[in-house]
Amino acid sequence: MTGAARFRTFLDWSVERFGRPLHRVALDAGSQCPNRDGTKGFGGCVYCDVEGSGTGAMRRGDELALQLERGLARIARRHNAGPAVAYFQSYSNTYVQPERLDLVLATVEPHLGRGVAAVSVATRPDTLPEGALDVLERWNRRVPVWVELGLECADDARLIEINRLHTVSDFVDAVARTQRRGLLTVGHAILGLPGDGREGARRTADTLAQCGVDGVKVHQLMVLRRSILSHWWREGRVELLELDEYVDWLADFVERLAPHQALHRLHADARAEDLLAPSWTPHANQVRARLERELARRGTRQGTLARG
Numbered sequence: 001m002t003g004a005a006r007f008r009t010f011l012d013w014s015v016e017r018f019g020r021p022l023h024r025v026a027l028d029a030g031s032q033c034p035n036r037d038g039t040k041g042f043g044g045c046v047y048c049d050v051e052g053s054g055t056g057a058m059r060r061g062d063e064l065a066l067q068l069e070r071g072l073a074r075i076a077r078r079h080n081a082g083p084a085v086a087y088f089q090s091y092s093n094t095y096v097q098p099e100r101l102d103l104v105l106a107t108v109e110p111h112l113g114r115g116v117a118a119v120s121v122a123t124r125p126d127t128l129p130e131g132a133l134d135v136l137e138r139w140n141r142r143v144p145v146w147v148e149l150g151l152e153c154a155d156d157a158r159l160i161e162i163n164r165l166h167t168v169s170d171f172v173d174a175v176a177r178t179q180r181r182g183l184l185t186v187g188h189a190i191l192g193l194p195g196d197g198r199e200g201a202r203r204t205a206d207t208l209a210q211c212g213v214d215g216v217k218v219h220q221l222m223v224l225r226r227s228i229l230s231h232w233w234r235e236g237r238v239e240l241l242e243l244d245e246y247v248d249w250l251a252d253f254v255e256r257l258a259p260h261q262a263l264h265r266l267h268a269d270a271r272a273e274d275l276l277a278p279s280w281t282p283h284a285n286q287v288r289a290r291l292e293r294e295l296a297r298r299g300t301r302q303g304t305l306a307r308g
């Protein structure tokens with residue numbers, strides 16, 4: 001946390017660690033998901049759309065190397081050539097043979113030290129075999145690698161209900177195995193999942209604090225057009241958080257994280273054509289400012305209620 005800030009942002013963390021802000025280049029490596037092809041389940045997590053929570057670039061025919069080059073060029077134009085995180089976002093990126101994962105990561109090779117300063121690999125906690133960790137550990141000797149693992153909520157019954165189909169202990173185990181390899185970890189959470197409630201948001205933060213992930217991404221539940229959740233929403237089975245309510249729950253969540261855990265994300269947005277609800281999509285600065293105000297009103301900060 002810098003100065004009087006009441007929570008630790010990704011910007012704080014990246015300046016501390018890399019000396020400059022990092023900018024993400026979201027990449028679609030054409031991976032798949034075991035929760036869509038029947039290995040774990042069919043249909044995917046209820047909130048996930050057909051792009052696997054990613055950009056859909058590969059489906060549009062954009063090769064990985066080209067995606068990265070375009071992303072780096074965009075950053076160079078907008079951010080005065082600031083360094084980037086190559087973010088392998090879509091689907092479950094370790095749901096491939098180790099050789100394939102190695103090949104995917106090799107896309108960053110020409111840009112190491114010249115644009116790409118770190119690599120982030122998103123996956124499911126129950127889809128992280130030791131062979132994948134071997135590959136990630138090798139790459140981590142050349143460029144900092146962090147593994148982004150979805151927890152979403154810390155309640156096994158909810159994880160079944162939302163068709164996520166892994167357990168909380170799968171997540172805790174994946175974090176521990178990733179940390180043993182010297183890799184950074186980022187845990188992903190969604191506030192407002194059906195049936196999870198405000199207590200659920202607090203429980204999720206407690207779990208993330210206790211297992212000691214280095215970073216946290218958290219956002220509000222959104223209903224995307226091509227998701228299972230869109231049917232539930234049309235049937236009136238989904239209650240979504242209003243912005244004020246979300247900030248209130250977010251403050252509860254942040255108070256329970258450990259002070260060192262960097263907040264990589266505080267809300268999500270989606271393309272207007274993909275988003276059914278909620279109708280509010282604030283700018284990141286607006287959420288940050290509101291969270292800061294709410295914590296100041298309470299006289300608390302990140303870590304005030306941490307049990308980790």
Ligand code: SF4
Nearest residue numbers: 033044045048052091
């Ligand atoms: S959110 Fe991730 S794990 Fe769930 S269906 Fe989408 S790609 Fe698969």
